[in-house]
Amino acid sequence: MEPRHQGLLEQEPLQEVDEDVVSEVDLNNTITEEEKEEMHNELTKLEEEIATLRQVLASKEKRHSELKQRLGITPLSELRHNLSRGWYDMQTSTAYKKTSESLSTAGQKTSAAFSNLGTAITRKFGDMRNSPSFKSFEERVESTVSNIKSKVGGTGSGGSFEEVLSSAAQASAQDIPTNNLTENTERTC
Incomplete structure (x- = not known):
């Protein structure tokens, strides 16, 4: 084999021998057995916490459902409330107010235009009759x-x-x- 230039940037492509060496490198060797044991312990604790949180969430959801039932809150009444709230939020939004004002102004201008048109037609008929x-x-x-x-x-x-x-x-x-x-x-x- 030819001598290779050693440095950060190699000028020759990898050879098959080099690829075999790279694939044999075990990246897990960088973690010690002690670190692996700590990670497994932490993983086990996290899984237990997740299970506990699921149980707590299930009990809270059950209590939530019971309270809503006792208060007479039905899915339909919740839907109505959500729709009412959404409608209120939309009406108080800046975009809705600007659109409403623009439409009101356009309606007033259209009404004035039709009024002027009616007056003009009446005047023309009067002029024509005379x-x-x-x-x-x-x-x-x-x-x-x-x-x-x-x-x-x-x-x-x-x-x-x-x-x-x-x-x-x-x-x-x-x-x-x-x-x-x-x-x-x-x-x-």
Whole structure:
């Protein structure tokens, strides 16, 4: 074999012989028999303490259950209490308060927007009704309705636009048969 460079960093890879030597090293040799005995004793004590703690916990859980039963605390009432507490905690959280305030502000702005929209629509209808073209249309409708009334046998009094609309609605509600209407129209013509 070639001489190897001794140092912290070897430059050659491990040989099979080196791997065998490394695998034969017993890492447990660093612990003395006395230390092993102490560790086993400590392990035994810990296992006994764990068993004791389990027994104490079981007895405490039993007492806990008995007290809840005597107080009338049922799983359902506990669930209700937990839900109520959770709801209260959520409502008092900063995130909930900020979200609630944001939604309230958004609702107020939306309500104001719809109110403004309704006012604008009402104003536009008022402006439209007062416009010359609508008045001309209204006059034409009134004269057409009064012509129809006079031909059908009505009074032909004309009247306001609202009266004409209501009388037209009443006439359509009476369900005049079309044959009679045709006969009346032919007789008048």
